[in-house]
Structure formats: structure tokens, C-alpha cells
Amino acid sequence: MATGNSNIEVRAVNSGRDQKTFMRFPYDLYADDPHWVPTLRMTERELLNFKPHPFYQYANSEIQCFLAYRSGKVVGRIGAIVDGKHNEFHKEERGMFGFFETIDDSAVAAALFDQAKAWFATRNISQLRGPANPSQNHTWGLLVDGFDSKPKFMMTYNKPYYEKLILENGFKKSQDMYAFTGHIDMLESLDPKLQFVADESKRRFNVTTRPIDKKNFTRDVEHFLRIYNSALPGQWGFTPMTEAEMKETAKGLKMLMAPELTTIAEIDGEPVACVFALLDYNPIIKKISGKLFPFGFLSLLLGKRKIRDIRMVSTNVVPQYQRWGLGLVLLERLVPSVKAWGIENVEFSWVLESNKLSRGTLERGGTKLEKTYRIFDYDPS
Secondary structure (H helix, E strand, O other): OEOOOOOEEEEEOOOHHHHHHHHHHHHHHOOOOOOOOOOOHHHHHHHOOOOOOHHHHOOOOEEEEEEEEEOOEEEEEEEEEEOHHHHHHHOOOEEEEEEEEEOOOHHHHHHHHHHHHHHHHOOOOOEEEEOEEOOOOOEEOEEEEOOOOOOOOOOOOOOOOHHHHHHHOOOEEEEEEEEEEEEHHHHHOOOHHHHHHHHHHHHHHOOEEEOOOHHHHHHHHHHHHHHHHHHOOOOOOOOOOOHHHHHHHHHHHOOOOOHHHEEEEEEOOEEEEEEEEEEOOHHHHHHOOOOOOOOHHHHHHHHHHHOOEEEEEEEEEOHHHOOOOHHHHHHHHHHHHHHHHOOOEEEEEEEEOOOHHHHHHHHHOOOEEEEEEEEEEEOOO
16 A cells, blocks of 8 residues: 555555564664664564454454555564554543654654554544553553663664654654662662551551462452452553453463562452562663563573562552552562662653652662653544
């Protein structure tokens, strides 16, 4: 399908060959970038629905990928995504764009966005948001500040010029997300005020804490899903995760997760809060070029104990116990385990700019704002 730019052709990804080309393009684009880390290929294939994924099994969810060519050479790519769960939950008709990669060329970016907008128009969708790969529950956001270091595991990375290209196509900033970093020493000595809050919370509610139980992994995943979906509906952009989606994500992380780097808090035997940290596998993933087979998975497992950086992914507390310091109680249990592992650096990501409670706690704890990611909205009206 031709575009308005006469020397650029945008084609829908339909064949297996097209899919391989779509996935290959970033490897060429970032060939000389020391900070870029590929997504695990097996994971990306599923998130693109090149291999079935539960995200796309929800009603009205779909994706169409496009490739931009100039003189027969791939120069860009984009995914047009309908998140049926998001639209149902937020009672709107909005499209998501994701998996966006391009050379530094306004005409190429315009051709990709024009084609995505045209595809959405056939579904009566005009409002867009992104980048989402493919949703808020997976990886999303455009890096706009903090290009001088590698991203942590399951965080995005992109070329600095992407923001300019997105803005040129009518998008505007909707929300920022932050990554804060700190040394393990910061976790050992909480601000006295924060320590008091944690101690008071434990006393008031008689809280008990424990790591995720791998022998009862499915049960604890169900606890996490319930807490996650209960804790976050008031946050900007939140969309509940389906049970099938959570189980698929958990299945992929089970072998990579370290139980001792997780915490579930219980009150009267009922799980009410949870946190988990993920080891930063990205240095290993870069070495294996995102390929788990035939030997990449072995490299991940053998290198696991040598990893010294973690990413605090999710700290969630059910509504009736929020603002009572349970998040601090969760983190407090992690400190001895984190020290025993030999962890040195911690990234807390991502944190919404509108989440003033979490931002304030991290800032008071002495963490440093390391990276900023941005979500953009497009509204033709």
C-alpha cells in the first residue's frame, strides 16, 4: 500500500517473512548503540501476536503491524493496537501505537503514523495513545531523558529523536513515568520518619510477611493478580490484567524470578500487599542477542547469581490498607535478602508523575531520578 510520500511504501505485515523482517529491524537500527538491549525474542513474538498471547484473546483486541520501505530497504515499523480491555474499562474507543522504530526521518514517521491512523479509522477509532507494547501491563512509554545508560530489565529504550517525530504527528504529552535509582545502603537506613511509619503499621495491624512460595506459585500469582487489580484502579491509565494474561506473564518469569526478592504481606492470614523485584538480566540478554535457544536460557540461569542490580517492579496494597505504611513494611522484609544476594543497585520503575505518594516516599528515601519515560495522546478534535 502506497503512502502520500512518493518514495516511501508502507506495507502491512502478513507473512512469516514479514514478521521476521519486523523483528529484525531494531537490530540493524541500534547496531552501534551500546545502551540498546533487545527484547527477548520469544517474548516479543508473543506480544506482537506472531505467536498467540492472551492479551489478544480478550474481546475486540487486535494488532496490525506495518513496515515502511524506501527503495526496497526497511526504514521503519509500527504496530496499531486495539486494547479491548482498556476500552471496556475506560468506556472509550482508543487505539494504541507501539513497537515503533524508525530512522531519523520525518517523512518515514509520518508515513507510518498515517497508515496506522487509517487502519484505526476503519474501526471508527480516532483517539490514540502510546507507545504501548502492547499495553500498560507490559512495557510502555518513550524514553525522553536518561540516554546515558542501559535500561533495566523490561524497560524501554529508544532513539533520542523519537519524541520529535511523535510530536510532529500531532501527539501531545499525556503523562510522564519515572525511574528512580539508589544504592542498597539507602535501603538499610530508612529515614527515621519512614521507619516509624513501618513500625507503627506492623504494630497496628499485626502484619506478617513472607516471600512468594514457588511450591504454591499459582496460588500466589492469583493473590498478586487480586491485589494488583484492586490496588491500582485510581491510577492514571490503569487497565486490569486478565487472569490469563497474568498467568502467561508469570509463566515466563517463573524461572527468572528469585522468590527471596519478593514479599507478600498478610493480615489475619489474608494477603493484602505484595512487592517483587526482578533481577536485571539485561546485560546477559544483550550478550545472547535476545535469543533463549539453544544456549541463551542456560546463560541466563548460570549468570543469575552474579547479577548485582535489581528493578523494583510493583509495590501494591489493597485500598483499605493504603497510606498505612504497608509498602515500607514490604520493602523492609526485602533488605536482608537483597543484602544476602549481593545486590548493589536498585531501580524503582516505573512511577507515574501523578503518583505523588510514591514519588514523595522515594525522594525522601534519597533515591535519584535517573530516567523519564513519556506517554503521548493524539486527539484530532
